[in-house]
Amino acid sequence: MINYIWIFMIGVGIVVGMINGRMGEVSKAIIDSSESAVTISIGLVGIMSLWLGIMQIAEKSGLMDMLAKVLKPAIIKLFPEIPKNHPAIGAMIMNISANMLGLGNAATPFGIKAMEYLQELNKRDVASNSMCTFLVINTASVQFLPAVMIGLRASLGAKNPADFVLAGLFSSITALTVGLVVVKSLEKSSLFKE
Amino acid sequence: MLKSISEFIIPAIMLLIPAYGLIKHVKIYEVFLDGAKEGINTIIKIFPALLAMLVAVGVLRASGTLDIFAKWISPLTAKIGMPSDVVPLAIIRPLSGSGALGIATELIKSHGPDSFTAKLASVMYGSTETTFYVLAVYFGSVGVKKMRHSIVAGIAADIAAILSSVFYSRLFF
Numbered sequence: 193m194i195n196y197i198w199i200f201m202i203g204v205g206i207v208v209g210m211i212n213g214r215m216g217e218v219s220k221a222i223i224d225s226s227e228s229a230v231t232i233s234i235g236l237v238g239i240m241s242l243w244l245g246i247m248q249i250a251e252k253s254g255l256m257d258m259l260a261k262v263l264k265p266a267i268i269k270l271f272p273e274i275p276k277n278h279p280a281i282g283a284m285i286m287n288i289s290a291n292m293l294g295l296g297n298a299a300t301p302f303g304i305k306a307m308e309y310l311q312e313l314n315k316r317d318v319a320s321n322s323m324c325t326f327l328v329i330n331t332a333s334v335q336f337l338p339a340v341m342i343g344l345r346a347s348l349g350a351k352n353p354a355d356f357v358l359a360g361l362f363s364s365i366t367a368l369t370v371g372l373v374v375v376k377s378l379e380k381s382s383l384f385k386e
Numbered sequence: 387m388l389k390s391i392s393e394f395i396i397p398a399i400m401l402l403i404p405a406y407g408l409i410k411h412v413k414i415y416e417v418f419l420d421g422a423k424e425g426i427n428t429i430i431k432i433f434p435a436l437l438a439m440l441v442a443v444g445v446l447r448a449s450g451t452l453d454i455f456a457k458w459i460s461p462l463t464a465k466i467g468m469p470s471d472v473v474p475l476a477i478i479r480p481l482s483g484s485g486a487l488g489i490a491t492e493l494i495k496s497h498g499p500d501s502f503t504a505k506l507a508s509v510m511y512g513s514t515e516t517t518f519y520v521l522a523v524y525f526g527s528v529g530v531k532k533m534r535h536s537i538v539a540g541i542a543a544d545i546a547a548i549l550s551s552v553f554y555s556r557l558f559f
Contacts, residue, residue, distance in 0.1 A: 197478065197485070201442035209449030217448040225444030225492075229437035232491055233429050241425025246403050248421025249414050253407035304527045311528040319525065324536035327524055331517040332543045337399070338512035340432075344491060345508060350499035354395040356508040359554040363513035366550035371543030378535035385534075 235347030236340075243339035247295055256298075259289040270329075270372070271322050273313070280309035284326055291330065294337045303330065321379045328375045332368035336361065432484055439488020443474070447496065468552045469503050475510055480544045483516040506555040514547035 209218040250256065267285050274280050283306035290299035306326060314320040338360060345353035378384055407414040446452050456470035463470045471493060479486045490507040497503040517540040525533055 197481065198438060198442055202445050205442070205445030205449045205451050208451040208454065209445070212450045214449055218445055221444035221448030222441055225440040226437060228495065229433065229440045232440075232495070233433045233436060237426055237429050240428055241422040244424045244428065245418035245420075245422030246399060248424075249407040249412060249417050250403050252417045253403075253410040253412045253414075255403070255406065300523075303524060307524050307528045311530065314530075317530055318532040319530050319534045319536060323525070323530065324534055324539065327521055327536050328539045328543060330524070331515045331520045331540045332547070333513075333515035335512060338508075340487065341490070341508050341512050342396070344487075345494060345499050345504070348491075348494050348499040350494075350504070352393055353499075355393075355559075356505050356512070356555075357395055359505075359551070359558045360509045360512035362554045363509055363547060363551040366554075367514055367543045367547035370546035371539050374542040375535060375539035378538060381535070383535075384538075 232344070232347065236343050239343035239346050240339065243294075243337070243343065247293060247337075247339070250293060251295060251298065256286070256289045256293060256295070259292060260285045263288060270325055273320070273322050274310075278309065278313070280306055280313065280322070283309055288329060292334055292336055294335050294339050324379065325372070325375050328371040329368065332364060332371045334361070334364045334368055432487065435482075435484030436488045436491060439485050440492055443489055443492040446474075447492075466549065466552055467556050469506065471497070471503055472506055472510065475507055476548045479510065479514060479548070480517040480541070481519075483519060486511055486516070502555070502559055505559050506551060509555050510548060510551040513551045514544050517541065517544055 206218060209215055263285050264281075267281060267288070268276060271281065271284075283302050287299050287302035287306055290296075290302060307323065310320060310323050310326065314323065336357075338357065341360075342353050342357070345356075404414045404418070407417070443452075446455075452471065452474075455473070459473055460470045463473060468476075475486060475489045475493065478489055490511045493507040494504040521533060521536060521540060525531075525536075
């Protein structure tokens, strides 16, 4: 998919540039953009490393487990098909907590483990209701600290690079709510019954 | 009020997380160094995609394509109060995380980091994940082929994320 989008952007750009007689500007843009990719990336190294260091402390000091404890009752409610003490619950909670703290690298292994446990309960090549609910929570991504974006704004000279965090949090909670309402109301629909 | 809360976010995290770690007897300095060394790897990982998208958007902007597109779509986006420049970001966000990051970067750079467009782009980037990637990776990892209603729900969440990021940005900035 992204293959087509990329060539579409470049192709349309070059054709339109030709029609507009702006090939000089287009050539310059290609070179300048490559250069600014380097400047931006290097500018990001410092703040990115700082965040990852801080988040490593958060993980090692058990902040993730604390968050997991807070989330547990809600998770059990959302997955009525899963037995209360099934390991799938634990894996899902760890995945969601890690995602909330922006620990993407830590989140993925937990998420895959959770899917394996859910598949043990499911045993088919058709997604179970629990799988769909779990993945919608994952795609809506409620994140307390969008570290990459804060770093990016900072390296491009924003006065207060974290000023968007609250708006982002409200917005992703809205998306999560919509996603959950849709996933829960469609799970019994005959349209999606394998 | 909201502005002053957000000014405290970074310093508060910088102080509270290490302090909490110390209480929990974590060797905070060593652990910090250990985590921080991953920073450069993360950047190396996102650099190629950042480059690919910055060049593509650069071509679109320099050729005048974005101006034509903006003129064409603005009657629609004006209704929901969204600058037409942000439309490509909204389209790419569910498809490619690094692609979206590249486009957001270009927007922040070309409009200035403190512009409304830059703030909206930041909110929009952070408010949803790469839906199609998440579904493909996780379902693929256990061999599930029929995704049922998860796709519809994921897309509904994406649309909600895009609309609500415009709404909350209007409210806050």
